[in-house]
């Protein structure tokens with residue numbers, strides 16, 4: 494019930510809860526003789542009221558389960574205490590609806606299950622013990638009532654399931670919009686800065702090259718120049734990568750690319766890189782996985798992802814690369830058993846300059862996201878801290 498967070502909303506919560514308590518008390522006090530039945534009923538009301546009143550302070554799973562269990566108990570106890578009240582049966586059917594308020598999938602299923610267990614017991618009792626003495630209205634058509642009950646549970650399940658799906662879809666959509674927005678603003682800003690930095694770099698680089706040829710400088714000075722040129726080249730490389738994202742190359746040829754071929758080239762190239770840390774790449778590709786893309790960009794995409802997987806892997810760990818066809822799509826998976834990432838880290842992936850490596854640029858994944866989008870693909874990260882990471886790419890399959 495996150496909707497009730499914040500002081501104003503809490504006020505509404507308490508108004509609603511108070512209303513519920515008043516209704517329960519009315520049920521207890523109006524026209525009800527004071528006896529043991531009255532006492533049990535009163536105790537149940539007290540338990541539920543306490544659960545509802547303290548819930549905002551201890552908003553945890555325990556409290557939610559307690560609330561659901563005590564409310565279920567409450568309705569069933571009322572059913573047994575007042576057999577003459579017909580409408581009670583309808584309330585039993587709708588008990589799981591209570592947990593929809595908390596929007597907790599497990600709690601909802603839990604509620605469905607305990608309700609089912611209770612009702613089985615109740616129908617059993619009415620059918621074999623009571624035999625219509627106290628509950629004639631249920632006994633006369635026991636089968637019909639069982640069917641009614643089941644129908645109501647199925648209905649509740651669908652309501653919950655569909656609402657849940659819709660909310661999840663909206664959440665994903667919202668995250669995508671946020672991501673796109675962040676990419677756009679930071680991308681534009683950084684591209685502008687990058688462009689301005691490039692010119693002075695080129696000038697300095699030019700002068701250094703010129704001095705390299707000049708005999709007036711000593712050999713050790715020239716060695717320093719060479720280092721400086723190297724560093725400038727690195728900077729230039731980062732900027733070019735960056736600009737290629739904000740202004741994607743026009744005219745990059747789109748071919749029918751054999752994923753197997755590209756992956757073989759890439760693994761050959763990266764095997765040397767992996768050997769540095771005794772990592773190996775394990776390639777497994779189904780035949781005829783073809784996609785429509787520019788082969789150079791596809792290579793760039795795979796290199797970035799496999800390189801990240803190698804860099805995350807422990808010493809002598811292996812990285813699995815698989816490609817296969819699923820319902821008109823080519824799936825490519827890059828699986829490592831490395832350090833993995835938390836949910837928060839996964840969320841940040843693709844943000845320019847987001848890197849947890851001392852020598853990382855944090856541009857690799859941003860480029861990957863762009864390439865994937867350009868070819869109508871989809872990229873997904875499944876990861877947990879310490880569990881490794883599985884990157885799944887999906888591209889539309891094209892016939893060979």
Ligand code: ADP
Pocket residue numbers: 797801802805829831832833834842843847848849850852853854855856857858859881882
């Ligand atoms: P860089 O590799 O230069 O740091 P990337 O954009 O390629 O930049 O990656 C950004 C960050 O995402 C990395 O610094 C790393 O923390 C995280 N990351 C990416 N892939 C993985 C992976 N397979 N396992 C763990 N962390 C990863």
Ligand code: MG
Pocket residue numbers: 797800801857858
């Ligand atoms: Mg990287």
